[in-house]
Structure formats: C-alpha cells, structure tokens
Amino acid sequence: MSKVAIVTGSAGGLGKGIAERLCSDGFSVVVHDINEQLLNETVNEFKNKGYDVIGVKGDVSKRNDQFNLVKKGVEKFGHLDVFVNNAGIDAVSPFLEITEEQLNKLFSINVNGVVFGTQAAAEQFISQKSKGKIINACSIAGHESYEMLGTYSATKHAVKSFTHSAAKELAKYQITVNAYCPGVAKTKMWDRIDEEMVKYSDDLKPGEAFEKFSSEIALGRYQTPEDVANLVSFLASDDADYITGQAILTDGGLVYR
Numbered sequence: 277m278s279k280v281a282i283v284t285g286s287a288g289g290l291g292k293g294i295a296e297r298l299c300s301d302g303f304s305v306v307v308h309d310i311n312e313q314l315l316n317e318t319v320n321e322f323k324n325k326g327y328d329v330i331g332v333k334g335d336v337s338k339r340n341d342q343f344n345l346v347k348k349g350v351e352k353f354g355h356l357d358v359f360v361n362n363a364g365i366d367a368v369s370p371f372l373e374i375t376e377e378q379l380n381k382l383f384s385i386n387v388n389g390v391v392f393g394t395q396a397a398a399e400q401f402i403s404q405k406s407k408g409k410i411i412n413a414c415s416i417a418g419h420e421s422y423e424m425l426g427t428y429s430a431t432k433h434a435v436k437s438f439t440h441s442a443a444k445e446l447a448k449y450q451i452t453v454n455a456y457c458p459g460v461a462k463t464k465m466w467d468r469i470d471e472e473m474v475k476y477s478d479d480l481k482p483g484e485a486f487e488k489f490s491s492e493i494a495l496g497r498y499q500t501p502e503d504v505a506n507l508v509s510f511l512a513s514d515d516a517d518y519i520t521g522q523a524i525l526t527d528g529g530l531v532y533r
C-alpha cells in the first residue's frame with residue numbers, strides 16, 4: 277500500500293516541485309490549488325509521467341475546503357500519511373501603507389490556511405489511529421522580519437509559532453509538525469515581489485530586487501523547487517519520525533539561526 281500525501285497550492289511553484297518529488301518517492305499525491313486551470317494542467321502532466329495523483333480544487337483560507345480536501349484524498353486513496361501546508365501569498369508595501377485588506381488577506385491564507393489544514397489532517401490521523409506528518413511552509417521571513425515585507429514576515433512568524441504549538445499538542449498521537457523555511461526561489465511569488473519592490477524604489481530596475489536578495493546567498497545561487505523538495509521529502513519520510521516542532525532553514529546560507 278503506497279503512502280498518501282496532500283500538498284496544498286501544488287499546481288505551480290515550490291508546491292509543484294514538492295508534489296513531484298513525493299510522487300517519485302512513491303507517494304500517491306493529492307495535488308491541490310485554487311487555480312483550476314493550472315491544477316488541471318499539472319494533474320495531466322503528472323498523470324502522463326505515470327504518477328498516481330488526483331486534483332482537488334480549494335481555497336486554504338476556507339475551513340470547509342480544507343476538510344473537503346482531506347475527505348476527497350481519503351475517498352480516493354483510503355488513508356493519509358502526510359499533509360503539506362504549502363500554499364501562501366505575498367504582499368509588498370512600506371509599513372505605513374499596510375492596509376486592513378492586506379492584513380486580512382495574508383493572514384487568512386498564510387496563517388488560517390495552515391491552522392485549518394493542520395486540524396483537518398490531524399483529525400484524519402487520529403481517526404486512522406496512525407502516525408502522521410504535517411509539514412508547513414515557513415520562510416527565512418519566519419526567522420527574520422524584512423522591510424517592505426512586514427505583513428508577509430508576520431504571517432510566517434505565525435506559521436512558525438503554530439508549528440511549535442501544534443507539535444506540542446499533537447505529539448501524543450504520534451503526529452509530527454515541522455516547517456521548511458526556504459530562502460529565495462525563482463517562482464511566480466518572487467516575480468511579483470520583484471515587480472512590487474521595483475515600483476517602490478527610485479533606483480531598482482526589473483529583476484534587481486531579486487538579484488539583490490540572491491546576491492547575499494553564501495552558496496552563490498538562488499534556490500530551486502528541487503532544493504526545497506529535498507528537505508520536504510526528508511521530513512515526509514520515516515527517517516524524520518523523531519523530529520517535531522522544528523522550522524528548518526533551507527536557504528543556501530542566508531539567515532543563520
């Protein structure tokens with residue numbers, strides 16, 4: 277019987293890289309996203325590669341959608357082993373321009389989404405009477421608070437905090453809760469961050485905000501989805517059974533904690 281993983285926001289970006297890696301690790305995978313067209317494209321691409329996947333559309337900020345996601349995954353594959361709370365969004369603005377709308381939107385997706393996903397997965401693990409692994413997308417911005425990324429950084433600090441508290445409460449069920457903290461990966465998220473940072477700057481040209489962040493990476497290159505997937509693959513494996521409550525940096529040497 278193959279292991280089963282759900283990865284939220286996995287039609288593109290880091291989530292897609294994580295979902296593909298878990299497929300090649302032998303998992304049956306539920307690919308999930310709010311973007312239905314991209315979701316269908318990714319599911320078809322994975323099926324053509326021979327991977328055992330289904331697609332479920334949903335919005336992580338809606339509690340019912342998160343419980344429906346687990347239900348659909350279990351209806352198809354019979355059980356659940358790993359739930360990756362990957363979906364997240366960005367926002368760029370000076371502190372004095374942070375709006376109520378920005379705060380509500382980012383917290384509802386990046387934080388509420390992680391809480392609801394964790395609750396849905398944990399209920400399933402408990403009812404299965406099995407161990408289970410919950411793996412959350414944090415960030416270097418969950419360890420360091422960046423200028424122009426104040427709201428985003430606050431959401432990722434909240435993800436780290438919920439990773440700690442959920443790990444403490446769920447350990448008695450043999451459920452582990454950990455987080456991966458990427459650095460600077462060239463996905464659509466960074467394309468948007470770069471575009472916004474350039475708008476707010478007098479001297480940055482398109483691409484230069486990304487280059488500026490990347491130039492500080494000790495290992496000398498920006499991150500790929502595969503770099504992130506390497507860590508998530510380990511956290512999803514039995515080799516990580518004794519690790520819980522950790523928010524692990526994978527950033528090529530950028531933030532040291």
Ligand SMILES: NC(=O)C1=CN([C@@H]2O[C@H](COP(=O)(O)OP(=O)(O)OC[C@H]3O[C@@H](n4cnc5c(N)ncnc54)[C@H](O)[C@@H]3O)[C@@H](O)[C@H]2O)C=CC1
Binds near residue numbers: 290291414462
């Ligand atoms: N790209 C980077 O350098 C870094 C990314 N991260 C985190 O990694 C995660 C993935 O980031 P990327 O792949 O770069 O982002 P991305 O924007 O490239 O991809 C995110 C995916 O999530 C989906 N999504 C957005 N809102 C959703 C919602 N409400 N419900 C369901 N799906 C939704 C999008 O449609 C998209 O397919 C995020 O949590 C992000 O904060 C952390 C550190 C660095």
Ligand SMILES: CC(=O)C(C)=O
Binds near residue numbers: 415416417458465
């Ligand atoms: C996108 C991200 O997580 C940053 C800038 O730390």
